Amino acid sequence: MPAAPQPDLPPDAGLPDDVAALIGVPQYPITADFDVERSYTYNTCAATENANPIYWDDAVADEITGGPIAPPTTMSLWMRPHYWQPGAVGEQVALQVHFDLKARFELPEAVMTDNTLILHDPVRPGDRISHQQVLRSVSGPKTTKLGSGRFWVIDIEYLNQHGDLVGIESYTGFGYRRTVDDSGSRDGGAS
Amino acid sequence: MTAPKLLLGRVSIGDNTPELSVDVTPTTVVLGAIASRDWRPMHHDYKFATQRNGVADIFLNTPSQAAWFERYVTDWTGPHGRIGRMTFRMRDSVFPGDRMVFGATVTDVRTDDAGCGWVSLDVTLTAHHDGRGERTCTTCAVAVALPTSDDDNPWTRRGAAWTP
Numbered sequence: 001m002p003a004a005p006q007p008d009l010p011p012d013a014g015l016p017d018d019v020a021a022l023i024g025v026p027q028y029p030i031t032a033d034f035d036v037e038r039s040y041t042y043n044t045c046a047a048t049e050n051a052n053p054i055y056w057d058d059a060v061a062d063e064i065t066g067g068p069i070a071p072p073t074t075m076s077l078w079m080r081p082h083y084w085q086p087g088a089v090g091e092q093v094a095l096q097v098h099f100d101l102k103a104r105f106e107l108p109e110a111v112m113t114d115n116t117l118i119l120h121d122p123v124r125p126g127d128r129i130s131h132q133q134v135l136r137s138v139s140g141p142k143t144t145k146l147g148s149g150r151f152w153v154i155d156i157e158y159l160n161q162h163g164d165l166v167g168i169e170s171y172t173g174f175g176y177r178r179t180v181d182d183s184g185s186r187d188g189g190a191s
Numbered sequence: 192m193t194a195p196k197l198l199l200g201r202v203s204i205g206d207n208t209p210e211l212s213v214d215v216t217p218t219t220v221v222l223g224a225i226a227s228r229d230w231r232p233m234h235h236d237y238k239f240a241t242q243r244n245g246v247a248d249i250f251l252n253t254p255s256q257a258a259w260f261e262r263y264v265t266d267w268t269g270p271h272g273r274i275g276r277m278t279f280r281m282r283d284s285v286f287p288g289d290r291m292v293f294g295a296t297v298t299d300v301r302t303d304d305a306g307c308g309w310v311s312l313d314v315t316l317t318a319h320h321d322g323r324g325e326r327t328c329t330t331c332a333v334a335v336a337l338p339t340s341d342d343d344n345p346w347t348r349r350g351a352a353w354t355p
Contacts, residue, residue, distance in 0.1 A: 043226035047219070047255065050262035053194055054270045060194050064270050065346045072274055073257035080228035094229075109244060112253045116278040118355050122346070146245075171253070178245055 009151055009172075012140035019104060022135045028096050029132040032078045033085075036127040040077060041070050069122040075158050075167045078129040097133045097154050098173050107149045107175035114172035120165045128161040136170070149176030195269040199300065199308035199337040206297040208267045208312070213259075213291045215251070215318075220287060223255030247323070250284035260314055260331050263293040268310075272335050273345040275309070275355025279331035289318035295333075305352045308339040 045055050053060040054069065061068045081092035093099050102110050123129065139151040151174050158166040213219070224234035229252045232239035240249045251259075257277060265272050285291060299311035316329040334355060336345035345353075 040226065040228075043222070044258050045262075047222035047226040048258045048262040049213070050258070050265075052262070052265050052270050060270060064194065064344060071258060071261055073254065073261040073277065074227065076254055077226070077228045080230075083230045092230075112281065114278070114280050115253050115257065116276070117257060118276050119274055120353065120355070121349065 008137040009139040009153055012138060014140060015138055016104075019101070019135075019138060022097075023137065024134060026132040026134050029130065030079065031130040032128055033082065034078075036070055036078055036123050036125050036129065038068060038070075038125050040074060041068070041125075044071050044074050044077075065122060067124065069124050072119040072122065072167070073117060075117065075119070075123065075129075076156070076169060078123070078127075079131045079156075079158070095133065095154065095156070095171065097135050098152070098171070098175075101135075101138070101150075101152050101173070102175045105150055105175060107177055109147065109178060110149075110173055110175040111146065112171050112173050113151070114170075116168075116170040118168045120167050121160065123160065123166055127166075129158055129166060130161075131156050131158045142174075143179075144174065144176070146174065147176035147178040149174060194271065196271045196341070197268045197337055198341070199302070199310065199339045202297055202300050202310050202337065204297055204300055208263075208295040208297075211263050211266065211291075211293040213293075215285055215287055215289045215291055217249065217287045220249050220251050220255075220285075223258065224252050227252060227254035227258070229254060246284055246286075248286040248288070250286050253281070256281065256285070256316070256329055259291070259293070259316070260333065263295070263314065264312065264333050264335055267295075268335055268337060271338050271344060271346070273348075274333060274335050275353070276334040277331060279314075279329050281329045283318070283326045283328045285316070285318055285328050286320070286323075289320045289323070291328075292317045292319060298332075302339060303354060305348070305354060306339065307345060307348055307352065307354070308337045308343070310335050310337055 080094040134155045136153040156169045221235050234252045295312045295314040312333045314331040318326045318328045
């Protein structure tokens with residue numbers, strides 16, 4: 001994997017051995033359940049009122065991007081599981097390493113605080129995207145306005161069906177247990 | 192159609208990009224979550240967001256914020272602008288009832304070893320709300336490639352010619 005997009009967290013000497021053993025190890029190599037399709041381009045552009053003609057006008061797309069592409073920042077959506085599918089048990093989640101860490105540290109809540117995208121070859125309708133997740137670092141125990149827990153950084157590498165690098169994404173998550181005073185708005189990110 | 196083309200030579204450090212103001216509704220949040228296939232309940236279920244997560248309302252998810260930043264930047268560059276790198280920090284959440292205001296300043300203009308023209312932008316997403324006041328929710332650093340001439344097109348770059 002190319003250079004990491006986000007800096008590592010300060011090392012935690014007290015990190016449990018089983019978690020430390022996962023750092024730097026590719027996990028959950030998965031190929032998407034479905035091909036890239038234009039309907040999601042329209043959904044994204046509608047949601048953000050994005051009139052960029054490369055997404056709406058095929059002549060412009062042909063001229064500028066060599067044909068239709070998906071908005072580059074939608075890279076992660078192709079790897080998100082269906083909400084339900086036959087045989088699936090329980091909630092289907094993306095970014096399984098994040099949920100593994102929540103469970104391992106018994107932290108019921110989590111938010112994402114930082115996100116980095118490094119964008120390489122455009123994603124095109126008909127592509128089939130694959131990815132793998134790599135835990136980069138885990139902080140020691142921290143307390144914020146949200147509660148007490150740990151931060152972690154997870155990198156994701158996205159490839160298309162030709163093995164070409166589509167992009168690299170990095171998330172910093174904060175898994176936490178809420179404090180007792182929990183009324184009103186609070187600082188935090190998104191998920 | 193001839194698409195507008197912002198050339199690298201027309202951009203200078205310190206330039207400010209036009210503000211974008213958007214009133215956020217529950218539909219804004221839910222549309223963004225569905226478009227990004229994010230089924231987590233804090234992006235569509237008010238009770239889950241407020242009672243379980245302890246936040247003020249459902250809130251804009253991470254991929255939606257990325258898509259809004261992309262839209263904001265490429266509104267300015269035109270369709271030839273190609274984002275190579277985006278890093279953002281979410282300090283506070285964006286809720287229905289907020290007015291999102293995007294603004295940006297050019298922090299760098301350069302041409303790399305492969306001849307690709309790059310502009311760096313510091314983008315800020317500020318939320319305005321009568322009750323919650325004005326909050327800087329997200330700060331975002333973007334590197335976007337721009338054509339260096341009328342016959343240059345960053346979208347044609349691959350491999351060693353594209354180093355975001």
